[in-house]
Amino acid sequence: MKISVILPAKNEAEGLARTLPRLVALMPEAEIIVVDDGSTDETAEVSRLHGATVLSAPYSMGNGAAIKRGARAASGEVIVFMDADGQHDPALIHGLLSKLNEGFDMVVGARNASGQANVGRGVANAFYNRLASWMTGMRVADLTSGFRAVRAERFREFLYLLPNGFSYPTTSTMAFFRSAYPVAYVPIQVARRVGTASHIRPIKDGVRFMLIIFKIATLYSPVKLFAPISLVFFLAGLGHYAWTFITSGRFTNMSVLLFSASVIIFLIGLISEQITSLLYRRDGL
Known part of the structure; x- marks a missing residue:
């Protein structure tokens, strides 16, 4: 099967400089697409230098919008989504693909507690996982992980549901469960992100927390x-x-x-x- 790897990126030149060489070495036959979401650094230049196809937006439209643009452009039968900030190890892709070949339509890299950005984010994600598990009746190991492999045909069915901003992993996972497309989880280790660290903003992230809860419920049952x-x-x-x-x-x-x-x-x-x-x-x- 032809594989397309999509990396949404906004000002991730440093992370891409580390990730892309390893990705190209491990998967020389894969189509690599970097979706430049209105970056103001050398994200596009670094990506082209390492042989990736670059889709550039004139301004930032959000992570979900980048995912949708990449999925529409991908020519592979299987799409692998991963972060461009160096957290996801390209060597772990083969584990996702191996699980996908067992008959699953989506395989998600599930982080452990040490893979969370901070304690607050870890607590929120644990709550999301429990809520989604209750809603679906299935064990959801990591609802918000952005490292996943999907069958392109299945994933494109739900592009109209995906938000332009945050929570594309949540939306796509619940949509697959709702449509009875089998989903599997593979444990992964993630590294610290390269560049600016992620920070919790109590008010904004609190609103996001509540919106994701209602999104989980309304997308499933x-x-x-x-x-x-x-x-x-x-x-x-x-x-x-x-x-x-x-x-x-x-x-x-x-x-x-x-x-x-x-x-x-x-x-x-x-x-x-x-x-x-x-x-x-x-x-x-």
């Missing part, structure tokens, strides 16, 4: 998120009604509000479930 919330409101209304009935013999407006909220949230979940089902419907099915 919204009812699994909305039904428990609806139940909480229903039980709160029941408890409030019992308390007011015992203390004052009344059925209060607050109880009505809580019961109504419970019904509305549940109905929103049902509607969301139907919309989600339409997202994965293909012609002829």
Whole structure:
């Protein structure tokens, strides 16, 4: 099978200078595509120097946009996505491909705790993994890893779902699970990134955290998120009604509000479930 390796890059000249020579030496027959996401350093020049095909954007459109541009341009039957910052060892690609040949449609390099950028990011990713495992009923070892091998035909089915910004790994993984395309995980070690270190920004990353949680739920099965919330409101209304009935013999407006909220949230979940089902419907099915 022809292999295409895609590296989204923004100001990653230093990391590419280390990664590309090893990648070319280990996979001389592979198509290597560097998607330059509006870099202001020598990312494009370094990539061309090492024989990579460069897709340059005039301005930054986000990691997800770079992934989509690369996937559309790739000619390989299998696409390998990896970071350009030196964290992913090209020698590990063969392990992903070997697992893919066992009949899987996506194989993800799963990091251990030492492979997380920092403690906060590690805690968030552990939560994502548990939530996704609960939603899918399958063990999700690393929901946010950007090091993965996929069958190109399968991956392109979901390009319209991928965001231009963050969380393309989350979206693609949940889409594969939802569509019953088998996904496997291979343990990997990652190195420290080359260049500027990643920093946690409490407000911005907190918002991202919440958005990813809702994205996980709405991409797979919204009812699994909305039904428990609806139940909480229903039980709160029941408890409030019992308390007011015992203390004052009344059925209060607050109880009505809580019961109504419970019904509305549940109905929103049902509607969301139907919309989600339409997202994965293909012609002829």
